[in-house]
Amino acid sequence: MTRLDELLAYEVVEGLTEGQFTAEDYVTTILKRIEKVEPKVHSFITLDTDGALSSAKIIDKKLKEKEAIGQLAGVIVGIKDNISTQGIRTTCASKILENYVPTYDATVIKSLKESGAILLGKLNLDEFGMGSTTEYSRYQPTRNPWNLDCVPGGSSGGSGAAVAAGECTIALGSDTGGSIRCPSSFCSVIGLKPTYGRVSRYGLISYANSLEQIGPICRSVRDLVIMLNIISGKDTFDNTSMPSNPISIPKRLNKLNVGIIKELITGSDQEVTKSVYFASEKFKEIGCPCEEVSIKNLHYALPSYYTLASAEASSNLARYDNLRYGFDYSIGEYKWDTYFSNVRENFGEEVKRRILIGSYVLSSGYYGKYYLKARRLRSLLRLELLELFKKYDLLIGPTMPILPFKFGEKIDDPIKMYLVDINTVIANLAGIPAISLPIGFSNGLPIGLQLMAAPFGEQKLIDASYELEKIINIPRRPNSI
Amino acid sequence: MSMVMIGLEIHAQITALNSKLFCSCRGNYRDLRPNSNICEICCGLPGSLPIINQKAIEYSTMMSIALGCKVPDKIMFYRKNYFYPDLPKNFQITQYNVYGISSIGIEGKYELDEVKQIRISRIQLEEDPGRIAYSEGGMNVRNTALIDYNRAGVALIEIVTEPDFTGPKEVRHFLNKLSLTLEHLDVCDTLLEGSVRCDVNVSMNGGNKVEIKNINSFKEVEKAINYEITRQSNVYGRNLKIEHETRHWDDKKKITFKARSKEEEHDYRYFPEPDIPVIVLGSNFVANLKQRMPELPNERFERFRLKYQLSDHTSNILINDKKLADFFESTLKLHFSPVEIANILVTEFKSLIEDDTEGRDYLKNLKVKPEHIAELVKLIEGNKISRTTAKDILVKIFESGELPTEVVNSSNSFKITDEKTIMDAVHSVFDNEKSAVEDAKKNREAINFLLGKVMKFTNGRADAKIAMRLINSKLNE
Ligand SMILES: [Zn+2]
Numbered sequence: 001m002t003r004l005d006e007l008l009a010y011e012v013v014e015g016l017t018e019g020q021f022t023a024e025d026y027v028t029t030i031l032k033r034i035e036k037v038e039p040k041v042h043s044f045i046t047l048d049t050d051g052a053l054s055s056a057k058i059i060d061k062k063l064k065e066k067e068a069i070g071q072l073a074g075v076i077v078g079i080k081d082n083i084s085t086q087g088i089r090t091t092c093a094s095k096i097l098e099n100y101v102p103t104y105d106a107t108v109i110k111s112l113k114e115s116g117a118i119l120l121g122k123l124n125l126d127e128f129g130m131g132s133t134t135e136y137s138r139y140q141p142t143r144n145p146w147n148l149d150c151v152p153g154g155s156s157g158g159s160g161a162a163v164a165a166g167e168c169t170i171a172l173g174s175d176t177g178g179s180i181r182c183p184s185s186f187c188s189v190i191g192l193k194p195t196y197g198r199v200s201r202y203g204l205i206s207y208a209n210s211l212e213q214i215g216p217i218c219r220s221v222r223d224l225v226i227m228l229n230i231i232s233g234k235d236t237f238d239n240t241s242m243p244s245n246p247i248s249i250p251k252r253l254n255k256l257n258v259g260i261i262k263e264l265i266t267g268s269d270q271e272v273t274k275s276v277y278f279a280s281e282k283f284k285e286i287g288c289p290c291e292e293v294s295i296k297n298l299h300y301a302l303p304s305y306y307t308l309a310s311a312e313a314s315s316n317l318a319r320y321d322n323l324r325y326g327f328d329y330s331i332g333e334y335k336w337d338t339y340f341s342n343v344r345e346n347f348g349e350e351v352k353r354r355i356l357i358g359s360y361v362l363s364s365g366y367y368g369k370y371y372l373k374a375r376r377l378r379s380l381l382r383l384e385l386l387e388l389f390k391k392y393d394l395l396i397g398p399t400m401p402i403l404p405f406k407f408g409e410k411i412d413d414p415i416k417m418y419l420v421d422i423n424t425v426i427a428n429l430a431g432i433p434a435i436s437l438p439i440g441f442s443n444g445l446p447i448g449l450q451l452m453a454a455p456f457g458e459q460k461l462i463d464a465s466y467e468l469e470k471i472i473n474i475p476r477r478p479n480s481i
Numbered sequence: 482m483s484m485v486m487i488g489l490e491i492h493a494q495i496t497a498l499n500s501k502l503f504c505s506c507r508g509n510y511r512d513l514r515p516n517s518n519i520c521e522i523c524c525g526l527p528g529s530l531p532i533i534n535q536k537a538i539e540y541s542t543m544m545s546i547a548l549g550c551k552v553p554d555k556i557m558f559y560r561k562n563y564f565y566p567d568l569p570k571n572f573q574i575t576q577y578n579v580y581g582i583s584s585i586g587i588e589g590k591y592e593l594d595e596v597k598q599i600r601i602s603r604i605q606l607e608e609d610p611g612r613i614a615y616s617e618g619g620m621n622v623r624n625t626a627l628i629d630y631n632r633a634g635v636a637l638i639e640i641v642t643e644p645d646f647t648g649p650k651e652v653r654h655f656l657n658k659l660s661l662t663l664e665h666l667d668v669c670d671t672l673l674e675g676s677v678r679c680d681v682n683v684s685m686n687g688g689n690k691v692e693i694k695n696i697n698s699f700k701e702v703e704k705a706i707n708y709e710i711t712r713q714s715n716v717y718g719r720n721l722k723i724e725h726e727t728r729h730w731d732d733k734k735k736i737t738f739k740a741r742s743k744e745e746e747h748d749y750r751y752f753p754e755p756d757i758p759v760i761v762l763g764s765n766f767v768a769n770l771k772q773r774m775p776e777l778p779n780e781r782f783e784r785f786r787l788k789y790q791l792s793d794h795t796s797n798i799l800i801n802d803k804k805l806a807d808f809f810e811s812t813l814k815l816h817f818s819p820v821e822i823a824n825i826l827v828t829e830f831k832s833l834i835e836d837d838t839e840g841r842d843y844l845k846n847l848k849v850k851p852e853h854i855a856e857l858v859k860l861i862e863g864n865k866i867s868r869t870t871a872k873d874i875l876v877k878i879f880e881s882g883e884l885p886t887e888v889v890n891s892s893n894s895f896k897i898t899d900e901k902t903i904m905d906a907v908h909s910v911f912d913n914e915k916s917a918v919e920d921a922k923k924n925r926e927a928i929n930f931l932l933g934k935v936m937k938f939t940n941g942r943a944d945a946k947i948a949m950r951l952i953n954s955k956l957n958e
C-alpha cells in the first residue's frame with residue numbers, strides 16, 4: 001500500500017470514507033513529514049498545526065456519525081501567503097505585512113473550508129509575488145525538493161515545493177506572469193493558471209489585478225480537476241469573475257489539434273527543447289496531430305507584461321503605509337512630508353524596483369509612451385492568440401526556457417531574471433488558461449510542458465493532460481529528501 | 482468693469498444611498514462612533530475588491546440628465562493615485578475623461594435662465610475619502626491627528642462646469658438651482674453637514690486661473706468669490722501679475738489663502754481601474770431611467786402653473802422649498818383647493834415657520850400637518866370662519882397642534898353671518914368714526930377703512946361680504 005503521506009487528494013477522501021485511516025492520522029503523518037523535510041525545504045511561512053488538527057477531529061466526528069463530508073474532506077491544502085486567511089497572518093513574504101492578520105477569508109478559502117479541506121498553513125513566495133525563485137522572500141528562500149541547491153521557481157515556490165515534498169496534499173498558488181507554472185515546472189508538479197475570471201480574486205492580495213488568477217498546484221490531474229471545480233465560479237465580490245462550466249475527467253480523448261510554438265522552442269535550452277519534442281511524439285501517440293506555429297507578436301510580450309504589471313503594482317502597493325495594519329515600526333516622528341517614504345523603505349529591493357518602474361510608466365508624459373502602448377500590444381497579442389485558437393485546440397511549449405538553476409545565479413541581474421518568464425506571461429496577457437505538466441528530467445532536474453487553450457478552454461487542457469499523465473511515467477517523490 | 486470668469490467643481494454626496502459606493506457599509510456615516518462604519522473594502526484591506534453600487538450609477542445618471550449632459554453607452558473607472566492618510570488605499574477610485582471611455586455625464590448644457598447657459602464639462606462618480614480629526618489648535622499644539630474612515634467610500638457625484646459664470650450672482654443662482662435639483666431627484670440632502678462641497682476657479686481679464694478649494698457649503702461660495710475678485714482686482718490695481726495657484730478658503734476669517742506650493746504639483750498617475758470592468762449601460766438605460774425619474778424642479782413649476790393655476794410667484798416660492806411643495810401636494814390630496822392652500826402656505830404658514838426655525842427639516846417636527854391646513858381651508862370655503870380668523874387659528878394650531886375645528890369650537894370663533902349682530906357693529910363704528918364716514922361718502926376707497934373697523938369690532942368674525950353690504954347701504958341712507 002502507498003504510504004499515507006504519498007496519497008493523492010482523491011485517495012485521501014476515499015481512504016477516509018472507507019475508514020482505512022482517520023483524518024487525524026493523516027494530519028499527524030503529514031506533520032511528521034513536515035518535521036522531517038521542512039528544515040531542508042523551507043516551504044512554509046506560517047504553520048497552523050492546532051487549526052489543522054482540530055479541523056481533522058471535526059471531520060472524524062462527522063465520519064463517525066455518518067454525516068456527509070465535503071469533496072476535499074481531510075485533504076491538506078497549503079495556501080500561498082498572499083491569499084487572505086481570516087485570523088491567520090498573511091504576510092506576502094514582506095516585512096511590510098509581517099503582523100497583518102486578515103479579518104476575512106478570501107472567497108477561495110471559504111470554498112475550500114466548505115469542501116472540508118484542512119488548511120495547514122501559509123506558503124512561501126517572492127515578496128508580493130514578484131519574482132521567479134522565492135529568493136525575494138523576506139524569509140528564507142524555499143529550496144527545490146529535487147535538488148536543494150536549486151531554486152524551486154516562483155513566485156509560488158513554497159506551494160510548488162510543499163506539494164512536491166509531500167508537505168501537503170495540494171496547494172493554492174497565484175499566477176500573475178507564471179507564478180504557478182514556473183514552480184510547477186521546476187518542482188515537477190502540475191499547476192494551472194485558470195482563465196482570467198474563472199476563479200474569484202477576492203482576498204488575493206493584488207500584485208497586478210488585470211493579469212492574475214489563483215490556481216491549484218497538485219500531484220495528479222484528477223486532484224487538479226476537483227480543486228479547480230471547487231474554487232471556480234462567479235463571485236459577487238469580484239466584478240471580474242465569471243460563471244463557468246465544471247470540468248470533468250475525460251472518458252476518452254477526442255482528437256485535438258496541437259500547435260508547438262516555434263519561438264519558445266528556439267529560445268530554450270537544448271535539454272528543454274528535447275523534452276518538448278518528446279511530448280509532441282506522445283501527443284501523436286494519443287492521436288493528436290502536432291505542427292509548429294509562430295506567434296508574430298511574441299517579442300512584445302515581456303516588455304508589455306513588465307510595464308503593465310509594474311504599473312498596477314505601483315498603485316496596488318500604495319496602501320501599505322503601516323497606518324492601519326502592517327508591522328512593528330517605531331518611526332519616532334510622524335512628519336507629514338516624510339512619513340510615507342520612511343515607512344515604505346521597508347519594501348524589498350525588487351518590490352521597490354517595480355513600484356518605481358510602475359510609477360514612472362504612469363506618470364504624465366509617459367503614460368502614452370509606455371503604459372498605453374503596453375496595453376495596445378497586449379490586445380494585439382491576445383487577438384493573435386484567439387485567431388490561432390480557431391485552428392489549434394492547444395498551443396504548447398516548454399513552461400520554462402531553462403532548467404531549475406542555482407541560488408544567486410540570476411538575482412544580481414533583474415533583466416536576466418525577467419527573461420525566464422517569457423513563456424508564461426503570454427497566458428496572463430491574453431487571459432487564457434495554461435497548465436504546466438511534468439514531462440521529464442534532465443540530470444535530475446524537472447522539466448515542465450506548458451499547454452495553453454482558448455479562454456475557458458480548461459476542459460481541453462485537462463483532456464490532454466490526463467492522457468499524457470497516463471502514458472508519461474514521472475516519479476512523484478523526490479529521493480533527495 | 483473687468484471681465485470675470487468663474488468655473489465650479491462641485492462634490493455632492495449621494496446621501497440617498499443606503500450603502501457606500503463599493504461596499505455594503507452604511508451610506509449615512511453621520512453620528513456614528515469613529516471607525517465603526519468600515520469593512521475590508523472601504524478600509525482598503527489587502528485583497529479586497531470594489532463592488533459597484535448600481536443605484537449610485539442610476540443617481541449620477543439622473544443628475545447628468547438633469548444638467549443636460551450626454552450619458553455614454555459605456556463608462557469606466559480610473560484610479561487617481563496620491564498619498565494621504567484619509568485615503569485608505571492611497572488612491573481614489575474615480576472617473577477620468579481623457580482616454581476614450583468616459584465618465585457618466587459629458588458635454589452638458591444647463592439653461593440657467595432664458596439668456597444664460599452654463600456648459601457642464603463632466604459629471605463623474607467617485608468615492609469620498611475618510612476624515613482627519615485634528616486636536617484643538619491643530620498640529621501646532623499637539624502632534625497628533627486621528628483618522629475616521631466612516632466616510633471613506635461614500636458615493637460622491639462630481640460636477641465640473643466650464644468657466645462660464647461672470648459673477649457671484651450667477652454662481653449663487655446656479656447653486657440654488659442645483660440644490661433644488663439634487664433635492665428633487667432625492668440624490669442629496671444638501672442641508673446635511675459636508676454633503677456638498679465646492680471648489681471654485683476665478684480668473685480676471687483673461688489672466689491666470691486661481692483655484693479656491695475647501696469651500697464646505699454653498700453659502701460660502703459667493704463670499705469666497707467676492708473676496709477673490711477684490712483680491713485679484715487689488716493685485717491688478719498695483720500692476721502685478723496674478724499667479725496660477727491654489728488657494729484655500731478659511732470660513733472663519735472669510736479669506737482665501739495660498740496653499741503650500743507642493744499641492745499644485747500633483748501627478749495623479751491616472752489609469753483604468755482593473756477591478757471594475759467597463760460598465761455597459763446599454764442603449765435603453767437612459768430612456769428607462771427618464772421614465773422612472775422623479776420630476777425636475779422646472780417640470781414641477783410648469784405643472785403647478787398649468788394644473789393648479791398658481792401664479793408664477795406662488796409656484797416659485799413652493800418649488801424653491803421642496804419640502805413645502807411636497808407639503809402643498811399632500812394637502813391637495815386631502816382637499817383639492819390649490820390656490821387657497823398655496824396662498825396660505827406661501828404667506829402666513831411660511832412666515833410662521835421662518836419665525837421659529839432655521840432651515841433643517843422643519844416640517845418633520847411641525848405640529849401642523851396637511852390635515853390641519855386642509856381642514857382650515859374647508860372652514861374658510863364653507864364660510865364658517867373669516868380669513869382673519871383663519872390667521873389667528875393658524876397661529877394657535879402651530880403651537881398646540883389642535884385641529885382647526887377644535888379651536889373654532891372651543892373659542893367660539895365661527896364667522897358671524899347674523900345681519901343684526903353685524904348691523905350693531907356697523908352702527909357703533911359709524912358713531913365713533915364720523916369723519917371717516919364723511920370721507921367714505923365722497924371717496925369710495927375709504928370704505929375699506931370702515932370695513933376694517935367693523936372686522937376689528939367683531940374680532941374678525943364678521944362675514945366681510947355682509948358687512949360691506951351693510952356699510953354701503955348705511956352710507957347711502
Ligand atoms: Zn465598507
